[in-house]
């Protein structure tokens with residue numbers, strides 16, 4: 032979605048930008064080029080390998096970039112508040128993460144069940160599978176990826192692990208195939224289970240909720256927040272956050288009762304009524320882009336456009 036990102040972000044010379052998910056550096060490089068010769072960029076990624084790759088790729092304009100290995104939910108701790116013209120969050124996994132079998136993101140190749148984007152700490156997928164209760168595993172599969180057979184799969188995991196703890200991606204992929212045979216469906220039966228585990232291991236939804244708030248803090252007046260999601264849960268969270276920021280009233284309590292609403296100036300304006308999808312030519316070139324959705328929010332100070 033490179034072209035779409037540039038169209039909506041409209042990078043300009045001299046302004047400051049944040050790429051919260053620098054990955055291979057494709058978007059970062061394009062933002063730097065479009066905001067040249069003096070635009071500046073903060074590039075974040077929690078994955079050490081991605082940080083190395085992006086450092087290599089952006090070497091030529093290193094004096095205009097600050098590269099930080101960190102979760103983007105901490106951007107407001109390093110980027111001064113109210114200084115940024117555009118923030119990009121291109122969520123999900125990067126191709127190198129999927130392609131390197133040893134990282135454990137893919138059920139198509141055998142590797143260790145790790146799945147941590149930031150391998151400096153945290154809990155691996157194998158630890159979750161071997162230590163969590165059947166109820167908790169079922170919740171992870173259901174809440175994170177709408178897996179309909181969540182309970183059956185969770186029970187089978189608990190039974191299997193008492194014989195042999197989970198170590199490899201193939202072990203898990205084979206279990207899911209055994210419990211939920213393919214029966215003519217196009218996608219691999221383990222797709223949702225792997226997605227759910229990855230979201231849990233990396234606290235992707237918690238990071239997103241905190242990251243959206245942090246992005247609003249660093250954005251300047253009329254600065255734009257662009258979020259690209261690849262799954263329905265992250266898209267729902269983004270859409271809900273955008274709607275709340277654009278509201279002209281404060282909700283009092285946990286339930287939105289119209290009589291109790293307190294008027295307030297909206298904090299932002301939603302620029303994309305519907306999410307923007309990738310062009311067909313991009314999906315042909317890169318099938319992983321087919322589930323991408325872009326949403327854009329513009330910050331308003333004191334409700335003024």
Ligand SMILES: C[S@@+](CC[C@H](N)C(=O)[O-])C[C@H]1O[C@@H](n2cnc3c(N)ncnc32)[C@H](O)[C@@H]1O
Pocket residue numbers: 051052053054055056057058059075076077078081101102103104121122123124125126148238239242
């Ligand atoms: C889809 S890729 C981004 C690709 C990138 N836009 C490019 O042009 O190459 C997602 C990247 O975001 C990183 N990531 C995901 N969640 C993150 C988070 N909460 N904080 C920082 N980086 C994150 C992943 O490590 C991965 O490298």
